[in-house]
Amino acid sequence: MAKSPTMTPRPKMPAQGSLCRTRSAGKRFLLGAAIGTGVAAKAAERGGADFLLALNAGRFRSMGMPSAACLLALRDANRMVMEFGRSEILTQTSLPVFFGAAALGTDHVDTLIEQIAQAGFHGVTNFPSCIFLDGRYRQYLEASGLGFSRELALLQAARARGLSTLAYVHTLEEASAAAASVDIVNLDFGWNMGGLLGVQSSVDLDEAVRLGRAVVEAVRGANAQTPCMIEGGPIVTPEQMDQVCRVARADGYIGGSTIDRVPLESAIEMATGAFKTIGALRQQIEALERKLHRKATVDALIGHSAAIERAREQVAQAMESELPTLIVGESGTGRHALAKVIHEASVLRGRGLFHADCRVHIREEMALLLFGYQSQTEKCRIGLLEIARGSSVVLDNVESLDLSVQRELLQAFQAGMFWPRGGNAAVPLDVRLIGISSSFLDERDDGRFSKWLSALRVELPPLRDHLEDLPLLAESLLRSTGKDERKNLAPSAYRILLGYGWPGNLAELRTVLQSAAMKARSQITDAEVVPLLTFRAISASDRKSFSSEREWILDGLRRNRFRRTETARFLRISRKTLYNKIREYGLQNITSTH
Numbered sequence: 049m050a051k052s053p054t055m056t057p058r059p060k061m062p063a064q065g066s067l068c069r070t071r072s073a074g075k076r077f078l079l080g081a082a083i084g085t086g087v088a089a090k091a092a093e094r095g096g097a098d099f100l101l102a103l104n105a106g107r108f109r110s111m112g113m114p115s116a117a118c119l120l121a122l123r124d125a126n127r128m129v130m131e132f133g134r135s136e137i138l139t140q141t142s143l144p145v146f147f148g149a150a151a152l153g154t155d156h157v158d159t160l161i162e163q164i165a166q167a168g169f170h171g172v173t174n175f176p177s178c179i180f181l182d183g184r185y186r187q188y189l190e191a192s193g194l195g196f197s198r199e200l201a202l203l204q205a206a207r208a209r210g211l212s213t214l215a216y217v218h219t220l221e222e223a224s225a226a227a228a229s230v231d232i233v234n235l236d237f238g239w240n241m242g243g244l245l246g247v248q249s250s251v252d253l254d255e256a257v258r259l260g261r262a263v264v265e266a267v268r269g270a271n272a273q274t275p276c277m278i279e280g281g282p283i284v285t286p287e288q289m290d291q292v293c294r295v296a297r298a299d300g301y302i303g304g305s306t307i308d309r310v311p312l313e314s315a316i317e318m319a320t321g322a323f324k325t326i327g328a329l330r331q332q333i334e335a336l337e338r339k340l341h342r343k344a345t346v347d348a349l350i351g352h353s354a355a356i357e358r359a360r361e362q363v364a365q366a367m368e369s370e371l372p373t374l375i376v377g378e379s380g381t382g383r384h385a386l387a388k389v390i391h392e393a394s395v396l397r398g399r400g401l402f403h404a405d406c407r408v409h410i411r412e413e414m415a416l417l418l419f420g421y422q423s424q425t426e427k428c429r430i431g432l433l434e435i436a437r438g439s440s441v442v443l444d445n446v447e448s449l450d451l452s453v454q455r456e457l458l459q460a461f462q463a464g465m466f467w468p469r470g471g472n473a474a475v476p477l478d479v480r481l482i483g484i485s486s487s488f489l490d491e492r493d494d495g496r497f498s499k500w501l502s503a504l505r506v507e508l509p510p511l512r513d514h515l516e517d518l519p520l521l522a523e524s525l526l527r528s529t530g531k532d533e534r535k536n537l538a539p540s541a542y543r544i545l546l547g548y549g550w551p552g553n554l555a556e557l558r559t560v561l562q563s564a565a566m567k568a569r570s571q572i573t574d575a576e577v578v579p580l581l582t583f584r585a586i587s588a589s590d591r592k593s594f595s596s597e598r599e600w601i602l603d604g605l606r607r608n609r610f611r612r613t614e615t616a617r618f619l620r621i622s623r624k625t626l627y628n629k630i631r632e633y634g635l636q637n638i639t640s641t642h
């Protein structure tokens with residue numbers, strides 16, 4: 049064998065069986081990653097893997113081939129693993145690394161084991177293994193002494209050399225035979241489903257649970273200190289892993305295709321699609337910017353989800369028209385920014401935008417604010433509809449507008465003029481009306497006003513409903529913090545952000561990212577993000593900070609993405625109390641849609 053390349057000194061590896069003892073002492077769930085490249089090793093370590101397995105199947109997957117290629121006579125399996133294992137895996141990680149050793153075709157077992165130990169591997173596993181074979185070929189191997197018993201002999205030789213051992217098994221009999229002579233037993237259900245190269249598993253989740261439970265009990269019966277892990281077959285998602293491990297009481301999980309191939313296929317497809325989409329998206333945004341004579345992007349329209357694509361189309365229609373427009377969305381979704389966008393794109397853009405909040409004025413105050421007041425003896429008041437001539441008027445919280453004022457507004461716009469209170473002369477009306485609402489308008493008074501104002505409607509989804517756009521949004525918001533403050537988000541921070549409910553929507557995301565960017569030296573990690581979200585959650589859980597109990601309950605639901613158990617814990621009330629409050633305040637329809 050050629051002399052091994054010079055490698056960076058590695059930390060001292062755990063002694064034989066230390067993973068087993070750690071698990072037994074702390075009841076820690078073990079996670080192994082079966083990989084074939086250095087980049088996968090580094091990523092798995094950052095993700096929290098406890099140990100790695102350098103397998104020829106992992107290398108074949110990185111070449112675009114299925115895991116089953118490991119059983120074909122394409123390469124010398126042991127030489128292949130030794131080459132990439134020493135040059136890529138051992139030099140890139142401080143985790144324990146198991147060498148995937150092929151027993152079949154290995155005449156000098158002791159020589160192989162010594163080479164593995166000298167290279168710096170922590171342990172040995174029987175891979176590729178005959179457990180993936182069946183039928184007459186498997187019977188021939190076993191009868192010739194080249195089957196599973198030979199693999200166990202290889203593992204026993206490794207253990208005698210002081211290396212840890214992990215046995216791949218597929219049946220209850222194989223698990224029982226291995227349990228007393230190896231450090232870890234791994235029940236493999238077969239090649240993984242899922243992804244482009246996945247295969248149909250012969251074992252479903254229910255069967256995996258039953259077989260897993262039987263194998264775990266057999267292993268513990270043979271040696272209570274030997275961890276029993278599971279891998280492969282129908283298990284593709286973390287939820288499926290939890291389902292099988294929890295019921296079978298397995299000590300851990302080993303991911304091969306589910307850790308490198310399936311996520312890589314999905315990530316590359318999504319990233320490629322995002323790069324492709326972002327080009328078209330950038331063209332759309334630049335077209336909007338040219339039309340608005342602006343340089344800043346419109347954050348509310350960034351994304352490639354179906355909801356944001358639809359919102360962009362609706363905004364484009366509103367920009368090309370002078371019809372009344374209704375913008376519907378929760379607070380913080382960018383409603384006011386879009387109102388300004390629509391106004392500045394119209395022929396009325398030469399003047400500033402005028403605002404009126406329908407929620408803070410009672411009926412007569414709102415009428416005076418809009419229409420004004422004329423008198424021969426008292427001080428006159430010019431109405432907003434007259435002041436804003438040649439411009440646009442934004443009605444905030446338009447759903448709170450009194451019915452009588454709705455009728456009067458509708459009549460004024462239909463007639464093209466209005467009469468101030470106390471006046472006899474009509475005032476020409478040259479204003480575009482833009483309504484902003486947190487919900488669709490009730491069709492009161494036969495719905496005439498709501499239908500008129502909704503001639504053009506823009507619907508902005510809450511951030512929690514299009515979290516797939518959060519990476520693009522975060523990138524844009526961080527760029528807007530300024531050249532000296534430009535930061536990027538670590539994967540750990542993205543996981544935290546994607547798990548949050550964002551009741552404050554885009555505005556809350558902007559605040560959190562700006563605060564995190566100020567604290568981070570270079571890359572923003574969960575260490576900067578978590579305290580901010582925790583502080584906001586603690587502040588938000590205070591009932592006194594809300595105008596009503598209904599708003600408090602609804603905010604808690606939104607922050608926890610309408611998961612009732614988490615919401616009750618967040619608000620520090622019982623689940624029964626939460627259910628009663630949901631019924632009391634008529635929130636059943638809102639919660640049932642999430």
